[in-house]
Amino acid sequence: MIVRTLEERIGTEFDVDTPNWSSRRLLLKDDGVGFSLHDTVIKAGTETLIWYKHHIEAVYCIEGEGEVELTGSGEKYKIVPGTMYVLNGHERHLLRGGKTDMRVVCVFNPPCTGREVHDEEGAYVASSAN
Incomplete structure (x- = not known):
């Protein structure tokens, strides 16, 4: 069983902050559950090009x-x-991002390793999917 809190992930290597978003990685590939789970904040007024060519992403907005x-x-x-x-x-x-920050919960399959960065096309590289 895996039990984690958002608070224990914030400010660690599992908390990836960029000018457009912050992603707190709760489950990753090394956890061995077949998907990754991220609590992400999309910053107000931002625009990000994304193209997950090698992943399926489900996103659920909570704020x-x-x-x-x-x-x-x-x-x-x-x-x-x-x-x-x-x-x-x-x-x-x-x-x-709209007038306010948007908080979403994201699920990726195949799972992310936690070290991915978007390339110039907005994608994570294929090797991270393996």
């Missing part, structure tokens, strides 16, 4: 507001608490 725009079609989806979306087609998208 704040934002928007997802699919770059291929231009479709936009408002994200508010209680909204879930899944990038099951590896959709390239723009994730925008």
